[in-house]
Amino acid sequence: MTRRNWVKSILRLVTVSLIVLYSAFPFYYAIVSSFRSGTDIYKPAYFPTTFSFQNYVSIFKNQPFAQNIVNSLIVASAVVIVSMVLAVPAAYALGRVKFRGRRLILLTVLGTSMFPQIAVLSGMYQLIQSLGLYNSLGALIVSNLMLTVPFTAWMLTIFMRELPKEIEEAAIIDGAGPVKIILRVFLPLLWPAMASTGILAFIAAWNEFLFGLTFVVSNENRTVPVAIALITGTNQRELPWGNIMAASVTVTLPIIILVFIFQRRIVSGLTAGAIKG
Amino acid sequence: MRKVILGIAGFLTFAGLGSPANAVEVSVSCGAFGVDLQLCTAASQRWAAQTGNTVQIVSAPVNDSDRLPLYQQMLAAHSSDIDIYQIDVIWPGILGSHFIDLKPYSNGTEKDHFPAIVKNNTVNGQLLAMPWYTDAGVLYYRKDLLEKYGAAVPQTWDELTETATKIQEAERSAGNKQMWGFVWQGKADEGLTCDAFEWVFSHGGGSIVEPDGRISINNAKAAKAIDLAASWIGKISPTSTLNDAEEESRGIFQTGNAVFMRNWPYAWSLANSADSPVRDRVGVAILPQGGANGIHTAVLGGWQLAVSKYSKHPKEAAELVMYLTSSDGEKERAIKGSYNPTRPDLYKDPEVLSAVPFFGTLYETFANAEARPSGVTKDRYNQVSVAFLQAVHSVLSGQEAAAPALNNLETSINDIQGSSW
Amino acid sequence: MKTAMPPQNYARVKTAWLFIAPMLIVLAAVAAWPLLNTAYYSLTNARLSDLSDPSFIGLRNYLNYNGYRWSGLLTSPIWWKAVLNTLWFMAVSVSLEVVIGFGVALVLHHQFPGRGLARVISLIPWAIPAVVSAQIWSWMLHEQFGIINDFLMVIGAIETPIAWAAKPSTAMWAIVFADVWGTFPFIALLMLAALQTLPADLYEAAKIDGISPIKVFFKITLPLTMPALVVAVIFRSLDALRIFDLVYVMSGRNPQTMTISVFIRQRLVDFQDIGTGSAASMLLFIIGALVVIIALLTRTLRLSEVNES
Numbered sequence A: 001m002t003r004r005n006w007v008k009s010i011l012r013l014v015t016v017s018l019i020v021l022y023s024a025f026p027f028y029y030a031i032v033s034s035f036r037s038g039t040d041i042y043k044p045a046y047f048p049t050t051f052s053f054q055n056y057v058s059i060f061k062n063q064p065f066a067q068n069i070v071n072s073l074i075v076a077s078a079v080v081i082v083s084m085v086l087a088v089p090a091a092y093a094l095g096r097v098k099f100r101g102r103r104l105i106l107l108t109v110l111g112t113s114m115f116p117q118i119a120v121l122s123g124m125y126q127l128i129q130s131l132g133l134y135n136s137l138g139a140l141i142v143s144n145l146m147l148t149v150p151f152t153a154w155m156l157t158i159f160m161r162e163l164p165k166e167i168e169e170a171a172i173i174d175g176a177g178p179v180k181i182i183l184r185v186f187l188p189l190l191w192p193a194m195a196s197t198g199i200l201a202f203i204a205a206w207n208e209f210l211f212g213l214t215f216v217v218s219n220e221n222r223t224v225p226v227a228i229a230l231i232t233g234t235n236q237r238e239l240p241w242g243n244i245m246a247a248s249v250t251v252t253l254p255i256i257i258l259v260f261i262f263q264r265r266i267v268s269g270l271t272a273g274a275i276k277g
Numbered sequence B: 001m002r003k004v005i006l007g008i009a010g011f012l013t014f015a016g017l018g019s020p021a022n023a024v025e026v027s028v029s030c031g032a033f034g035v036d037l038q039l040c041t042a043a044s045q046r047w048a049a050q051t052g053n054t055v056q057i058v059s060a061p062v063n064d065s066d067r068l069p070l071y072q073q074m075l076a077a078h079s080s081d082i083d084i085y086q087i088d089v090i091w092p093g094i095l096g097s098h099f100i101d102l103k104p105y106s107n108g109t110e111k112d113h114f115p116a117i118v119k120n121n122t123v124n125g126q127l128l129a130m131p132w133y134t135d136a137g138v139l140y141y142r143k144d145l146l147e148k149y150g151a152a153v154p155q156t157w158d159e160l161t162e163t164a165t166k167i168q169e170a171e172r173s174a175g176n177k178q179m180w181g182f183v184w185q186g187k188a189d190e191g192l193t194c195d196a197f198e199w200v201f202s203h204g205g206g207s208i209v210e211p212d213g214r215i216s217i218n219n220a221k222a223a224k225a226i227d228l229a230a231s232w233i234g235k236i237s238p239t240s241t242l243n244d245a246e247e248e249s250r251g252i253f254q255t256g257n258a259v260f261m262r263n264w265p266y267a268w269s270l271a272n273s274a275d276s277p278v279r280d281r282v283g284v285a286i287l288p289q290g291g292a293n294g295i296h297t298a299v300l301g302g303w304q305l306a307v308s309k310y311s312k313h314p315k316e317a318a319e320l321v322m323y324l325t326s327s328d329g330e331k332e333r334a335i336k337g338s339y340n341p342t343r344p345d346l347y348k349d350p351e352v353l354s355a356v357p358f359f360g361t362l363y364e365t366f367a368n369a370e371a372r373p374s375g376v377t378k379d380r381y382n383q384v385s386v387a388f389l390q391a392v393h394s395v396l397s398g399q400e401a402a403a404p405a406l407n408n409l410e411t412s413i414n415d416i417q418g419s420s421w
Numbered sequence C: 001m002k003t004a005m006p007p008q009n010y011a012r013v014k015t016a017w018l019f020i021a022p023m024l025i026v027l028a029a030v031a032a033w034p035l036l037n038t039a040y041y042s043l044t045n046a047r048l049s050d051l052s053d054p055s056f057i058g059l060r061n062y063l064n065y066n067g068y069r070w071s072g073l074l075t076s077p078i079w080w081k082a083v084l085n086t087l088w089f090m091a092v093s094v095s096l097e098v099v100i101g102f103g104v105a106l107v108l109h110h111q112f113p114g115r116g117l118a119r120v121i122s123l124i125p126w127a128i129p130a131v132v133s134a135q136i137w138s139w140m141l142h143e144q145f146g147i148i149n150d151f152l153m154v155i156g157a158i159e160t161p162i163a164w165a166a167k168p169s170t171a172m173w174a175i176v177f178a179d180v181w182g183t184f185p186f187i188a189l190l191m192l193a194a195l196q197t198l199p200a201d202l203y204e205a206a207k208i209d210g211i212s213p214i215k216v217f218f219k220i221t222l223p224l225t226m227p228a229l230v231v232a233v234i235f236r237s238l239d240a241l242r243i244f245d246l247v248y249v250m251s252g253r254n255p256q257t258m259t260i261s262v263f264i265r266q267r268l269v270d271f272q273d274i275g276t277g278s279a280a281s282m283l284l285f286i287i288g289a290l291v292v293i294i295a296l297l298t299r300t301l302r303l304s305e306v307n308e309s
Helices: A003-034 A037-043 A053-062 A067-098 A100-113 A115-132 A137-162 A165-173 A178-207 A208-216 A224-229 A239-277 B001-013 B034-052 B064-077 B094-096 B115-121 B141-150 B158-172 B192-203 B218-232 B240-244 B246-254 B266-271 B314-324 B327-337 B344-348 B350-355 B360-366 B374-396 B402-417 C005-039 C077-108 C113-129 C130-141 C148-154 C168-196 C200-208 C215-241 C245-251 C260-270 C274-297
Strands: B025-030 B056-059 B084-088 B130-136 B138-142 B180-183 B258-263 B282-284 B300-307
Touching: A003 A239, A003 C077, A003 C113, A003 C130, A003 C168, A037 B246, A037 C260, A053 A067, A053 A239, A067 A100, A067 A137, A067 A178, A067 A224, A067 A239, A067 B240, A067 C005, A100 A137, A100 B138, A100 C005, A100 C274, A115 A137, A115 A208, A115 B064, A115 C005, A115 C130, A115 C260, A115 C274, A137 A165, A137 A178, A137 A208, A137 C168, A137 C215, A165 B314, A178 A239, A178 C005, A178 C113, A178 C168, A208 B064, A224 A239, A224 B025, A224 C130, A239 C113, A239 C130, B001 C260, B025 B034, B025 B314, B034 B056, B034 B314, B034 C245, B064 B084, B064 C260, B084 B094, B084 B314, B094 B300, B094 B374, B115 B130, B115 B300, B115 B374, B130 B314, B130 B360, B138 B141, B138 B218, B138 B266, B141 B158, B158 B258, B180 B246, B192 B218, B192 B374, B218 B374, B218 B402, B240 B246, B240 B374, B258 B266, B258 B360, B258 C200, B266 B282, B266 B350, B282 B360, B282 C148, B300 B314, B327 B344, B327 B350, B344 B360, B350 B360, B374 B402, B374 C260, B402 C077, C077 C113, C077 C168, C077 C215, C077 C260, C077 C274, C113 C168, C130 C168, C130 C245, C168 C215, C168 C245, C200 C215, C215 C274, C245 C260, C260 C274
Parallel strands: B025 B056, B025 B084, B180 B258
Antiparallel strands: B084 B300, B130 B300, B138 B258, B138 B282
16 A cells, blocks of 8 residues: 555544544444443443443333334335325426426425424424324324425436436437336435435424424323423423433334444445446 | 232132223323332222223323323313323413313312312312422431531521532532532422522512412512522533433532432432442431521422213213222322322321331421412413423523512513413 | 526416425315415404404404504513513524524435434434424423533533522523523434535536645535535524424423413413414414515525526
8 A cells, every 4th residue: 555545544544533422422322321321321421331221221112112103114114105295296397397386386395494493393283183193193294294305306306417318318218108217217226315314304204393292192102202301200300311311222223223234235236336437 | 919800800800890881991191110000000990890880091291291291182182091190280271271170079078188188179169180299499418517517407598508518618628529418409490480480589579479469489588589599500500500400410419519419209218228338328308498488398290080071971980080099098098109298197097107218307398388370370381381480490591680580570461471371 | 587488488488387286285275265264263252252343443452542552462571571482482493593504414415434323313303293303301400400511510511410400590591492492403414405406417526626624614515505505594583483392392381482482372272362373373474474574685695596498
């Protein structure tokens, strides 16, 4: 290896380490805290001093926490799938077809992201009630769409628009219809974009709190962020820090696994993207 | 024990014993986790077994700022999903229009509870909620440090300032660099309203808005009280106090880094837990008065049970409320969960006192706790409280002096009041 | 629409509408009612304690003159303070997120051992609910028992601990710090995806010509990833305009750090004042729209482009 390459490698090692440290330290601190309890939480610790799993045991013992995780998985997955099914064809139309009203639609879709959640709460509540979805996971799937669809549609429109003309033209000459073009030509090229927006939408739905708190009342149907907010200490005023940290660490694990699976998709786009060159 | 009770309950239902034809389901909102949920569930199930009705527990977040919007949403939508709401002491005025008058069901038993709480829960002559457990601000002090420096438990805020300064300096020069004199809740939230209310009232500065509706906060005694508190920041109270809530204060005190702490009774058992560095070195007293002619003041906190107007079974729900707030109901919670009863009698009950000895010393504090002006300001209480705490916070963080701040505050509260409360 | 459309184009446009319709129907169903509801309430004196019969009061929640005094949101200093806080927060926070997020994406774009793991780790902050990360940061930044002060004192950077979240001068920065940490992965992940779609041959050509990496970034990478970056920034900005959880948990109702959403929440929930709360929501909507319009006017965001065959 040349001297230049050495410098480059070391530089990279340093920046990557900094990124990892910055991203992971608070989470690492949460893990350390999740093993502690009592007065210990008020003493800064750089390394775990004890390895008590008491906090983990108690979050599963005191409430249907496993069920809450499953609920969140169902809600977030359904939200992502529905968002994608709605957004991919729309993105094709908005990104690759010129027609009157396009701009207006794009702006209207963006407009739904400009209201604070608390302001739409009561209207959404009425909607959920009238659909008969109150206190069901369906209520959360429907309400979360408002948060994820605009973003997914916009992001995919942009990526769809950036794909080169020639590919589509070749497909049209081969006699492919729009559905076939999307499925056979664009989808493989869009994997990095879909994986990224999908992960972001998944996490947004996973972390949603206000709708989850208001539209579901039974513990069995609750999602993870609400379940965490329900954790209390021995007293109204005590902040059960260790339990909250244990719960937060636990619910972050499924996401880490999910991202680990899907980030390969982001890489796989590389080869697909290279074809177009 | 709980299993046995549940088992009996199941058997009774199965055998059809004691279940009248018109048995109904009542849903009650309790805490979500741990001892609160256990006690609430067990007691409600016992009532269900006795009456043949069934009970559903709907757990709600303990955090007021999460719980209030949930309740509001359900009540505004006239939802019948929750029959019994567990509400904060400042909420009867805010949510009152959604609750039934409990007087027809209480048979006068509200007289057995602390009068201040019953008064707080009575709006326009209607008893909107039954007291369930109470809370009040208290002064924690380090027994060992006061002894070491020959200081008495302070009776006035000036004495507290003096003692705190003296011990803090002495401890710091002895090497304990992190020692502070006095920790309390300065975060711009309801907690600050509680603390500041105590300073003002104890100096004879009134209760922000008086029971007759008069806005009293713009006075020299109130200004003096708040200026005194502002002088603590950075001197005997760490700067972090400006953003500290109860648990942060407790953290500083419990790690042995403060002489005095203003907090709620919950901190007692935690400060005396097995791993606490200040275990057995903590004393509890009534909060100081402002000057020689001041009044020892503890702000009233705590939780009540109310029945929704939109309940399909208000009668049964009210009966369950009476069951839960009965002497036996509160006694069980006091013994098993250290929840402070709202019934004066229980503070003399030997079983309660042997389980939670410090209740005895707190009786005076609870009996004389002073309610925030939520009854008179009704559904505009939060507006008044936020205006008050923001004015106080700006004084504490050194942005203005108390006198002009309170002058402006009076104008703001006047605007909030409009033509009448 | 200068000339009549050729038939195949007509069919294409028809297909386009067919493709957009499901999304529009769903969005209309889930968003239209709640949003119209808000718009309506902003013109009434509705209170949460009694929603049954609000009366229509026109624009009085926004601005009102009762003969001797102006009132309404637009005259409220607290409201304007919240607006300024929010705009400042948006500008600072989103700028930092873009710098850090894009930087992280560039580093993690290159092939190196352990890249997959590094990417996953860099996404962790986004995966933690805002309420929880707000608490973690309050704890870590605390003057008395925070690990950050502890660390800075151990390495000798400061002599006495700093009350980051309590001092008026640093309170807003503490919130920015926690927000940037929590949301830079959003930018990073989207930019990572954008970087994947760049044509490799351009870079090879640049390498052969010996063009410096900095120049390559500004001449090739940035222009080509700009469309994705702009959309990511727009969505982040609209999110930042609505910032709530972090502010609420980290500094309560402190007017020095109050943002628009905290203001709105206070009106709607604490004050039960649906009328002014909804009016404030409408104003927030207008501010968001202004941000988008500015982006359109400065041509950073381009709607008219399509890549049509």
